[in-house]
Amino acid sequence: MATLCHLTTTSPTLTNPKTLRHFLSLRPHGALQLVPKNCRFFTSRFRCVSSAAVPQTLHSHTSTSNVDIDPCYLSCSMPDKRLKVAVLLSGGVDSSVALRLLHSAGHSCTAFYLKIWFQEDFENFWSECPWEEDLKYAKAVCNQVDIPLEVVHLTDEYWNNVVSYIIDEYRCGRTPNPDVLCNTRIKFGAFMDAISSMKFDFVASGHYAKVVHASKAQMNDPSVLELSKDMIKDQTYFLSHLSQAQLRRLIFPLGCIPKDEVRRLATIFDLPNQSRKDSQGICFLGKIKFSEFVARQIGEKEGVILEAETGDFLGEHRGFWFYTIGQRQGLRLPGGPWYVVEKDVKNNVVFVSRNYFSVDKRRRLFRVGSLKWLSGFPPNQINHLRCKVRHGPGFYDCSLKMEDGENGHDKVGVVHLSVDDQGLAAGQFAAFYDGTTCIGSGVILESWDDSGFPVCEKALEIAKMEDKSKLGKPVKIKVKPDVVKEESDSKDGVELIGQV
Secondary structure: OOOHEEEEEOOOOOOHHHHHOOEEEEHHHHHHHEEEEEOOOOEEEOOOOHHHHHHHHHHHHHOOOEEEEEEEEOOOOOOOOOOOEEEOOOOOOOHHHHHHHHHHHOOOOEEEEEEOOOOOOOOOOOOOOOOOHHHHHHHHHHHHHHHEEEEEHHHHHHHHHHHHHHHHHHHHHOOHHHHHHHHHHHHHHHHHOOOOOOOOOOEEEOOOOOOOOHHHHHHHOOOEOOOOOOOOOOHHHHHEEEOOHHHOEEOOOOHHHOOOHHHHHHHOOOOOOOOOOOOOOOOOOOOOOOOHHHHHOOOOOEEEEEEEOOOOOEEEEOOOHHHHOOOOOOOOOOOOOOEEEEEEOOOOOEEEEOOOOOOHHHHEEEEEEEEEEEOOOOOOOOEEEEEOOOOOOOOEEEEEEEEEEOOOEEEEEEEHHHHHHEOOOOOOEEEEOOOOOOEEEEEEEEOOOOOOOOOOHHHHHHHOOHHHHHOOOOOOOOOOOOOOOOOOOOOOOOOOOOOO
C-alpha cells in the first residue's frame, strides 16, 4: 500500500501560499488521488510509484539516456549552455520530446505537471480521474532518464483567471479563446510565480514556436517570438499575448522541428507515450464537450432563431451563448447550410442566413482592444503587417491604425485586411506579424465594420417582442435549389482549441 512516505516536499518557501493546498497520495489499489490537507505544500516529488499506478505497458520502456541524436534537433534547446530548466510536462508526445531534447542538450531539468482539473465539480461527468493517465505517462517519461517530476496545483488560479473570464465573455455574447488565456495567465503566469523561488534559468514547454534571445553583448535587446519550422502546427498565435518578461524566460525546443520529426524522435527515444494521439480538447475539460461545460456553468434559456433577411421564425435554441458568428453546426435547420450571422444578446435571439458567403456581406475591417506587444512597446511600422485571426497556417496582409479608446486612455487598433474574412468573432484574438516575427495581439472588439451583418428591420422588431409565443410554429423552410456550399477557414465556427 502506497502511503505518504512515498512523497517528499521539495519547496519549503512559497510564493503563493493560496495554491499550496493539496498533497499527492496513492490509494490502496494504486490510483493517484488528490487529497485536500491543511498543509502548506505547493508541489510534491515522486520518489517511487507503486506498480499498480502505472500501466503495465509503460514498464517495458527502459532507460534511453544514452541515445545519440543529430545536433540539428537541438538548435532550439540552447545546447551551448548548461542551464537549470523547468519543463512543463503534460504526458503527451510533444512536451515529452521537448523534455528529452533539453536533457540531451545537457541541461539540468525538472519536470512539472500542472493540475487544473475541477474534480469535485465534474465528478458526475467522469468515470475516472481525467488527469490520472496523463500523470502516469509523465512519470514514466521522467523515469527513463531519472528526471524529477513535480505536481503544481493551480485549480483556483485557473478558475479565477481563465474559466471565470470565459463564462463572463459567453454571457456577453463574445467568443473567448481559452488557449491564449491559459498561456498568459497560467502556464507562463501563475506557474512562473509559483516556482520563482526555485531559481530556474528558463521555463520550457512543447509549443511549436521559436524564441530568439539577445546575446550577452546585447542584453538590453528584447527576446523575439518567431514562427516555428512547422507552419501547420505553429502555435505563435496562442503565445501572441505574452509579455516581454514572460518571453525572456522561455525555451521552445520544438520550434526548429516539424511535427513528423517529433514523432520520429519519440520513437528514437523509445518514449512510453510515443503512440498517444495529440490532445484536441480545451485543457481543463478533457473528454467533456464544451457545450456541456457551458450548459452547466451558464444554464439554458430557450430563444428563437430568425432568418436575418426575412425575419422568418425558423426554430428555437437553448441560449445565444452556445453559438458564435460563422457557426453552422448545432442549428438543426433543414435546407441549409445555415450560418449564425448575428446575435441579439439582450433578447436571446440568434439570427441566421444561407447567404453568409455572398460577396456583398464579406467584411475586412474590424477593431481590436487589449493590445499587448511582445517587445513591450508598440511597433514602429504598422502599415504593412501580417495578421492571423485564428490558429492555423493562414495569414492576411493587413494595416493597423491606432485610435483612442472610449475612455481616452487605452488604444484601440483598427485592422484593415487585404482580403475578406467571413469568420471574425468578437472575443477572439488577432495576432500580428512583421515577416516571420510575431509582434503581439489584441482582442477582436467588432467582428465586422460598424454596420455588421445586415439584419432586416422586421427581424429586429420580432427580436424585441416580449412574448414570442405569439410567433406560433416555425415556418416551413424551402430548400434553395441554387445553394452553393462553400468552406470558410473557420468552418463550423471559431476554433477554440488546438494546443497540444
